[in-house]
Amino acid sequence: MNKLPPIQLPKIEFAREFTFSDADFERVRKIIYKEAGISLNPSKKDMVYGRLVRRIRELKLAGFSAYVDLLESSGGKREFEQFVNALTTNLTFFFREEHHFPILAEHLKKKTGTGEISIWCSAASTGEEPYSLAMTALEAFPGASRPNISILATDLDTSVLETGRKGIYSADKVARLPPGHAVKYFDKLPDGNYQAKALLRNMITFSRLNLIEPNWPIRKTFDAIFCRNVMIYFDRETQHKILKRFSPLLKPDGLLFVGHSENFYFAADTFRLRGKTVYEHTPKT
Structure with missing residues (x-):
């Protein structure tokens, strides 16, 4: 039996409100990489259009070229x-x-008697992660002898930090919490x-921080650092630089928690895998 040839469907081009040329996209890619370390794949062009077109409308600009001109200007x-x-x-x-939270709880329990526990959530987003860390820490120390627990929650996005600072969430989000x-x-x-x-909110300090900035305003070390699902936006060179900067901020027995799709085998000089996307310091030889 002869097979019928595959049907060739016509490619549908949807009209866009504004022209978004490859040159415009390349300018956007260079700016976001330089300022935030985010490496945009060429396949993200449509995503970038969808997210920036709202700003162009709101600012009443002529198009993407004018928008990027604004970003590159002294007034941008x-x-x-x-x-x-x-x-x-x-x-x-x-x-x-x-799976990370029981590991964190067991790690923190070893800190009984130390007087203070510090955790850094370096990609805090709207706050669900640092609040999860706070609840985990409180559950690890149910008695009155709980150490002082502080959580630094940072993110590049100022709007999500404000959400986290308020700590207000919809019922469907809270429904995901453990019983x-x-x-x-x-x-x-x-x-x-x-x-x-208030008990939770007072444990957490929300602050803007850009992971690729040369100077982080941090003057303490941490028992644990959470940096989950953010390194995937950086190229390997940037990832390695950030990991090297994490190292002196993590206590000698501290743990680094990363996202499920992140693997830092190339940074074996700094961190080694402990298991389940949890890293610890590589011993000095």
Whole structure:
């Protein structure tokens, strides 16, 4: 039996409100890489259009070329924050990649008697991750002898940091919490949303930080650093530089938690895999 030839469907081109040339996209790629370390794959062109077109409309600009001209001008600093916020991805939820939290709890329990525990959540997004860390730490020390626990929650995106600072979440997001945690750690608001109790909010300091900036305003070391699902946006050279900068900020027995799709085998001089996307310092020879 002869096979019928495959049907060739016509490629449909959708009309765009603004022209977005390859040259425009390349300019955007260079700016976001230089300022935020984000390496945009050419396949992300449509995504970039969809996220930036709203800014072009709001600013009443003629198109993408005019928008990039604004970013590169002396008066574009105010818009640059909006630009970065638009291009960063903030997918998160409470206790995401849940296998990390029992490991963290066991690690923290070894700190009994130390007096203070510090954790850095370096890609805090809208706050679900640092609040998950806070709840894990509190559950690890149910008694009155709990050490002082502080969590630094940083992100490049200022708008999501404000969400985290308020600690207000919809009912469907809070529903993802382990049984009993919503009642124990959140207050239900009149509008049906939930707000993290003051006990949680007071443990966390939300602050803007760009991981590729040359100077981080951090003057302490941490028992654990969470840097999950952010390194995937950086090229290997940038990843290696950041890992080397994490190392002196992590206590000698500290742990680095990374995303499920992130593998830093190339940084064996700094960190070695302990298991389940958890790293520890590589011993000095």
